[in-house]
Amino acid sequence: MSGSVLVVGGGIIGLSCAFEAARRGYKVTLLEPDRIGGQASGAAAGMLAPFSENTEQPDAFFQLCLSSLKQYPTWVNAVEQHSGISVEWINSGSLNVFQHEADLLPVQSRLRWQNKWGARAEFVEGSALKGIEPNLSQEAIAAIYYPEESHVYAPKLVEALEMACRNLGVTFFERAGDIQSIELIRGGGVSLLTSRLLEEVRAERVIICSGAWTGMYEKWLDISIPIHPIRGQICSYEGSLEEVRHMVFSSQAYWVGKKEGRIVCGASEDVAGFETSVTERGIKRLIKSSERWFPFFSGRQTVHQWAGLRPATTDGLPLLGAVGEEKSVIMAAGHYRNGILLSPITALLVGDLLDGRSQSASLLPFSPYRFTYACNN
Ligand SMILES: Cc1cc2nc3c(=O)[nH]c(=O)nc-3n(C[C@H](O)[C@H](O)[C@H](O)COP(=O)(O)OP(=O)(O)OC[C@H]3O[C@@H](n4cnc5c(N)ncnc54)[C@H](O)[C@@H]3O)c2cc1C
Structure with missing residues (x-):
């Protein structure tokens, strides 16, 4: 394999795509406007739960989630091997x-x-x-x-993926500033300008993995990208894996015990633009549910409270596929509530797109063009 690939966005999806592309022999650059893993991916509870998340029917999205779960053992093994970092994967059920x-x-x-x-x-x-x-x-x-359901420690997976990418020779531009323009060059290739880098960054292909911020690429790609941020507020208590043995989902909240002596309780869903602060109301709701479903939490203080922005499309499905006449742009965004679960399958599908292997049928429900066609008809 040859060719240069620019990944924009340093969350779990961008890092996973960069890792996969580098493993396949591409010359990869990853550009992140701010901090690697500083948004939704670092905030996530890390649950790998395709059955709990899809209760109605075995539709295309469920099947994508399930195939990703099946990739996890090999995927985690590869990430840990290349990074030397454990992602704290727990088969809790x-x-x-x-x-x-x-x-x-x-x-x-x-x-x-x-x-x-x-x-x-x-x-x-x-x-x-x-x-x-x-x-x-x-x-x-x-x-x-x-x-069959399990969980990883999402910040560790981010850290491990970054290290694995670095060990494979991926070039990082972190804190690169706002994206100012992206130009598709006639005959192939892309050129991207940011507010902080002095020179434009060029590559044969670009993979857009910008989470909740992906909508801004509409103006350059000439397609409709209805991705918006859904805030998730979440908190943690001191606690052991013995106190909450499984991932527990109720209709109001979920609880996940982590190895570092924390029990995570999440997560709200509200619309607050790009605001990533927590609210008293949001956290109180989680505390109330915790005390109701696990009475031992009564009187125990939360030790950490945080929030992240889930990248949601209007139909709840991610955008996965190539864009543009030259197919020099690949979209991998809009993973909403399941980006940690979906990272391996997203990376593998993107890797196949880079390699020019066709999977048009399986990717059809996730086509990046589906909203554009809907608008034009
Ligand atoms: C509270 C909470 C709990 C969650 N729990 C789970 C869970 O248990 N299991 C699960 O599977 N999923 C979970 N999720 C969802 C999961 O976190 C997301 O689906 C996933 O992190 C999305 O990854 P991403 O890389 O697309 O986005 P992000 O992690 O948000 O990364 C996008 C990156 O793009 C950068 N960026 C911003 N603007 C631009 C631009 N113009 N161009 C390029 N890059 C840009 C951002 O700085 C950011 O670093 C949870 C989410 C939240 C908020």
């Missing part, structure tokens, strides 16, 4: 807990279709539920147990 009899009505059909897709999910209640998650409140009458 997860519990989706229910409080009311009425919540149980859709459970059997959900179990049926998800088990056909390899979930190995089980319905648990009463003493069996108490046995596997002893600190859960009596209010939890039953749960679906997903043994």
